[in-house]
Amino acid sequence: MNFAVIGVGGYIAPRHLEAIKELGHNLVAAYDHNDSVGIMDRFFPDCQFFTDFERFESFVDLKKGSSEQIDYVSICTPNYMHSSHIKFALSHGAHAICEKPLVLYEKEIDELEHYENKFGKNVYTVLQLRVHDAILALKSKVNSEKKAMYDIDLNYMTSRGQWYHESWKGDVRKSGGLSTNIGVHFFDMLTWIFGEAEEVTVFEKSSTAEKGALKLKNARVIWSLTIDRSKLPPDALKAGKTTFRSIKIDGSEFEFSEGFTELHKRVYTDILNGKGYGLNAARAAIRIVEQIRGM
Structure with a gap:
């Protein structure tokens, strides 16, 4: 599968990079407004990296229909950005994998359900x-x-x-x-x-x-x-x-x-096997x- 990561310069992003790499998938594109992302060299040195979101969006659209079309967008951005970045993923033809908390307000879950139905893509939340x-x-x-x-x-x-x-x-x-x-x-x-x-x-x-x-x-x-x-x-x-x-x-x-080191890898494995946790799983918390x- 082909992945993109939004927020690749953040604290939690390396766990996502490691899971994508160890499970044998590709990181095609990554975005962060911060350019301190040398961690990518350890996992995906050839990945296209952007600090400008418009250029990142154009690249994602350019890859549609090609062998590098994005299948999943992993979202590791600050909490208040999650909803908009999930909407970006779905509206650009990709499933979304989002870090906790999925969103800040329950009403945003309802909005995202509408986006899932509209674009035929799924939202998965990291409940490790x-x-x-x-x-x-x-x-x-x-x-x-x-x-x-x-x-x-x-x-x-x-x-x-x-x-x-x-x-x-x-x-x-x-x-x-x-x-x-x-x-x-x-x-x-x-x-x-x-x-x-x-x-x-x-x-x-x-x-x-x-x-x-x-x-x-x-x-x-x-x-x-x-x-x-x-x-x-x-x-x-x-x-x-x-x-x-x-x-x-x-x-x-x-x-x-103990036992926390492999959790993101397990989360990704479940998602890619069709068993990940979706929007309503996050609702109670x-x-x-x-x-x-x-x-």
């Missing part, structure tokens, strides 16, 4: 926790137990420096805020396993930390997210770690700290973070 072995095992266990209610504590800490607040990630209008930017994939995982949210509560909300509660169909969740390094547990700080994840289910720690943003 759904292909993690430990989380697949947990979902299987929960399904087999058929328990009415679980109590869950989610604590996610990932250190970010001052740059974060000066970048688009620190701008709620562009990132959606902390819960959207770093929490949405956990909310997706929890709703996928324990059912959609019936109540959403926020206890604390600042530029560095958010805390709250969720009442899911089969779980009561207390959640805490922070990018403040000083909040890391002493053992993590001593070991020089910058990230700490903890999920406790009915008081017992759920271990899933987008609804939660949109509600949090409004509180």
Whole structure:
């Protein structure tokens, strides 16, 4: 298959480049307004690269009907750009593979459904926790137990420096805020396993930390997210770690700290085999973070 990447200079793009390369596909074109994209030499040194979106668009159109026609556009851009770049992919004859969060507002999912129907192409979202072995095992266990209610504590800490607040990630209008930017994939995982949210509560909300509660169909969740390094547990700080994840289910720690290196490759494999997650798979988590943003 032939791919294009929008946002190839971003943090998450190398995982997409690696998945495309290792699965034996072609990267035909890439765009980023930033030209610090030397990472491409490791994977696709012959790929056409553009810093001007109009030239990128013209190139994509030029390849239609040729052996290099774009089949998939992978979108790794800032959150607020996702919807418009997905529309670009569909309207130019390609399927879209978009990083989390798929969009910032639930109404955008409805708009994108219209685009799918209009252009006959699909939108796939990167929900990598759904292909993690430990989380697949947990979902299987929960399904087999058929328990009415679980109590869950989610604590996610990932250190970010001052740059974060000066970048688009620190701008709620562009990132959606902390819960959207770093929490949405956990909310997706929890709703996928324990059912959609019936109540959403926020206890604390600042530029560095958010805390709250969720009442899911089969779980009561207390959640805490922070990018403040000083909040890391002493053992993590001593070991020089910058990230700490903890999920406790009915008081017992759920271990899933390993197994993250191959997740994008698995996501791509599923998509190319016709089993990827589409627009509506993202809806429950987008609804939660949109509600949090409004509180």
